[in-house]
Amino acid sequence: MRIAVVGAGTIGQMHAAHLMATDGVTHVELVGRDPGRVTLHAARVTERAGQAGAGVRLTTSTTFDEALAAADGVVITTPGSTHPDLVRRAIRTGSPVFVEKPLTLGASEYARLLDDIEAAGADEKVMVGYHRRHSPEFTALKGVLDSGRAGALRAVFAYDHDKYAADPENLAGSGGIFADMMAHDFDLIPWLVEEQAESVYAVGSVVAHEEYRRHDQLDTACALLSFSSGLTATISVMRGHASGQDVRTVVHGTDGSFAVGEADGRAVTQIEVDGQVSSPGRAFEGYQDRFETAFVHEMQDFVALISGRGPNHSTPASGVHGVELLDAAQRSFASGRPEPVRPLREVSR
Structure with a gap:
């Protein structure tokens, strides 16, 4: 071949x-x-x-x-x-x-x-x-959710924090942080929970890398997805995460909570119940290291x-809702308020 x-x-x-x-x-x-x-x-x-x-x-x-x-x-x-x-x-x-x-x-x-x-x-x-659709850990999480072990789903928290800050000059054709980074979760979360979101509220800023501002780029963003079932999903994305590549997804249901990325390669320093600060483990070096198997x-x-x-x-057909979520996030960031998710054909007029 x-x-x-x-x-x-x-x-x-x-x-x-x-x-x-x-x-x-x-x-x-x-x-x-x-x-x-x-x-x-x-x-x-x-x-x-x-x-x-x-x-x-x-x-x-x-x-x-x-x-x-x-x-x-x-x-x-x-x-x-x-x-x-x-x-x-x-x-x-x-x-x-x-x-x-x-x-x-x-x-x-x-x-x-x-x-x-x-x-x-x-x-x-x-x-x-x-x-992530090819990742053993995420396909296993989907299997758990599809089996009903989590019960009715209540909340999803997704963290996508890249260790390295991309050169802002190389981001001109990327579509920005929502299209370049958050799009992974716009695709992943509906696939995991088997439900489409109704609205998106998105915010973003430049916190760590001032040069991004000159290129009309963001280094930090967050979005809240709301679903008709009552489920909410919160997505956090960052460029240039000092502690290492940090990609985690946690799903909470009425019968249990399940997580991907909370153990191996943890990029967060843990404060123990006695107030002691633990030594962090080996954090992943970058996205290729984090998702090598995928x-x-x-x-x-x-x-x-x-x-x-x-x-x-x-x-491409299975990715339509992710595009609808991206459109809603971009409209929300521009308007400063939650925006309804519109069907692709309505968006594209």
Whole structure:
């Protein structure tokens, strides 16, 4: 199986290395704009893959369409603003596509692209990169909630605190902190609780990195999601979290509470009941360290999709409500009050 990885940056290199270590893959082609840089990045991929990638051919290209024509599947990791065009070009060939989130930067573009994908009969062939759906810990949490062990759900608390603050100049095409970071929870929480939210109240600020303000970016944000059942979900996101990569989700129900990320890699120093300050454990270094297993499974699941051995865990259609929540959060941040969640087709008019 030959797979083209388009975008040779940090995420592209990671996916390429994981693909080289995935059963069934015989050839990975790394695609970038600059010949010298993509060759350098390919060397890093080979080093990262190590012995697990032995026997898998790794080549480079600077031409998307040529790489696509020769591939059995394509992985897109370029900036979000480029995703719609690249996805459209890929589905015209009938090739399965993995595309990093966000699929698009806005609701109107999402609706148009979704129409094109569905018209091409390609919804099951396009997998959107929400890696937490591939994480053993989150799939186990979903299994617990689906089983009813938690009872009626009362509250969800999600923490997404990145250890490193991204260079604000590199965030221009990201859509901002709500689209770039909080979108993971806009996708994850409804998937976990099997319910769609009715309203969103979002706030944000610049606290730690003053240079963000000059680039119209935030380094700290919070959102409250309200559901018709009475459930509430609170999401906290930060760029530049001094204690380390901190990603936790806690779900409280009438019959029990369940958490992901509260033990291993804890990035919070504990104050004990006797007032003593405990020594923190080893915090995760970054998002790749925190979700290494999920990222490996994500590429394995994409290869299984290409070969017809597995389902698509994150189709564009399954991501519609996350886009609706993002739109409501952005409207709420602008208005300073809670905003109702509107259907995608209403949002995109």
